[in-house]
Amino acid sequence: MSVPLTLLGLLEREPSHGYDLKRDYDAFFGRGKPLPFGQVYSTLSRLARDGKVVISDVAPGSGPDRKRYVITDVGATEVEQWLTQPVDPEPHLQTVLFAKVVLALMLDRPAAEYLDTQRSAHLHRMRELTEIKRAGSLVDALLADHGLYHLEADLRWIEMTGARLDALRKEVRP
Amino acid sequence: MSVVIEARNVEFSFGQTPALRGASVAVEAGEILAVMGPSGSGKSTLLHCLAGILVPDSGEILFDGARVHAMAETERSSLRRDRFGFVFQFGQLVPELTAVENVALPLLLSGVHRKRALPKASAWFSRLGLDGLEQRRSGELSGGQAQRVALARGLVAEPQVLFADEPTGALDSLTGEQVMDLLVGAAREQGTTVILVTHEPRIAAYADREVMVRDGRVNAPDRIAS
Numbered sequence: 189m190s191v192p193l194t195l196l197g198l199l200e201r202e203p204s205h206g207y208d209l210k211r212d213y214d215a216f217f218g219r220g221k222p223l224p225f226g227q228v229y230s231t232l233s234r235l236a237r238d239g240k241v242v243i244s245d246v247a248p249g250s251g252p253d254r255k256r257y258v259i260t261d262v263g264a265t266e267v268e269q270w271l272t273q274p275v276d277p278e279p280h281l282q283t284v285l286f287a288k289v290v291l292a293l294m295l296d297r298p299a300a301e302y303l304d305t306q307r308s309a310h311l312h313r314m315r316e317l318t319e320i321k322r323a324g325s326l327v328d329a330l331l332a333d334h335g336l337y338h339l340e341a342d343l344r345w346i347e348m349t350g351a352r353l354d355a356l357r358k359e360v361r362p
Numbered sequence: 363m364s365v366v367i368e369a370r371n372v373e374f375s376f377g378q379t380p381a382l383r384g385a386s387v388a389v390e391a392g393e394i395l396a397v398m399g400p401s402g403s404g405k406s407t408l409l410h411c412l413a414g415i416l417v418p419d420s421g422e423i424l425f426d427g428a429r430v431h432a433m434a435e436t437e438r439s440s441l442r443r444d445r446f447g448f449v450f451q452f453g454q455l456v457p458e459l460t461a462v463e464n465v466a467l468p469l470l471l472s473g474v475h476r477k478r479a480l481p482k483a484s485a486w487f488s489r490l491g492l493d494g495l496e497q498r499r500s501g502e503l504s505g506g507q508a509q510r511v512a513l514a515r516g517l518v519a520e521p522q523v524l525f526a527d528e529p530t531g532a533l534d535s536l537t538g539e540q541v542m543d544l545l546v547g548a549a550r551e552q553g554t555t556v557i558l559v560t561h562e563p564r565i566a567a568y569a570d571r572e573v574m575v576r577d578g579r580v581n582a583p584d585r586i587a588s
């Protein structure tokens with residue numbers, strides 16, 4: 189699960205304080221594994237160092253949460269690229285796919301198109317594995333099958349999610 | 363590569379129910395194309411329009427340069443008989459005929475003499491692992507065996523295009539994949555173009571390319587560079 193990109197994505201909705209980012213991260217992506225504050229701030233300062241966010245204003249007083257973070261063009265471009273490019277089709281990427289779908293809906297991006305792109309990347313990989321299966325030994329075939337069944341599971345998830353995007357949009361964009 | 367069969371902006375309704383709303387797809391000679399998409403999206407209707415079984419309300423079907431949508435029924439039926447092959451979800455073998463007669467049927471229908479048709483049909487039995495089953499009737503075959511017989515029938519006349527609608531839909535995964543393996547092997551060997559309707563990704567993965575049908579339209583994903 190990509191914490192920096194997810195935080196950047198959340199920042200693209202609106203400039204936010206670290207606390208708000210943590211709250212939204214935990215609500216949508218944490219799933220019982222809250223992000224430690226320390227990790228939020230260390231991630232944000234790395235993002236600032238790399239020019240992907242800037243600090244817009246600092247409230248008086250002390251403590252880390254005085255700062256409000258704003259995404260830069262560099263940061264926005266990175267989010268855009270992450271959302272648009274298909275993830276390398278490998279087993280167990282549901283959580284990454286999930287985060288991309290939810291963020292795409294939050295940001296009013298074409299989530300269905302991203303899912304289509306992902307489906308076609310998955311099918312492309314499945315064709316390669318099927319070729320290996322048809323040409324190779326039984327051991328090759330069984331290894332290829334292992335990959336194929338996992339990719340198929342992802343694809344089923346993609347179908348189900350694609351069919352329920354409207355409902356999901358209502359839940360993540362109240 | 364050249365396009366052998368193509369639908370251009372095809373619309374088709376069953377009474378008030380629109381099934382295709384401007385579907386376009388082009389298939390290259392020798393290509394194996396998977397047609398995917400949700401139930402009711404129009405996959406079978408598209409296949410039937412391409413194969414000249416249904417005539418579009420508007421739009422064009424082009425096969426080998428010929429305007430299929432404008433043909434008379436007799437012309438379309440000889441096209442289906444002489445140039446196309448078919449495999450469906452449930453083999454749809456003729457129960458009164460033996461397995462080998464079923465396979466020979468397309469040859470017999472296009473006027474090939476029994477003496478030539480039956481040996482040609484028999485040759486498919488060993489090729490598809492069906493040795494010894496030539497004289498069985500369809501009720502005496504397992505689902506997988508019947509489907510392989512149906513596949514042999516679809517390919518025996520060396521059609522230019524094989525239309526397959528969920529050809530593995532009634533089979534378990536392993537048997538389904540064996541049928542696909544044989545289908546792809548045989549189609550490649552004789553250069554047959556295949557249009558394969560399936561909603562199963564593992565079956566679609568035997569094709570060269572997939573298109574998605576949604577709400578009666580076709581969207582082809584951009585090809586991903588290998």
Ligand SMILES: Nc1ncnc2c1ncn2[C@@H]1O[C@H](COP(=O)(O)OP(=O)(O)OP(=O)(O)O)[C@@H](O)[C@H]1O
Nearest residue numbers: 376379380381400401402403404405406407408561
């Ligand atoms: N003979 C028919 N009479 C009336 N409506 C039909 C007929 N055949 C199909 N339809 C309708 O046309 C639409 C497209 O059907 P089609 O059979 O092409 O879908 P499909 O994608 O092949 O679905 P499935 O995956 O379930 O086979 C559907 O709304 C269906 O209800």
Ligand SMILES: [Mg+2]
Nearest residue numbers: 405406407527
């Ligand atoms: Mg159908």
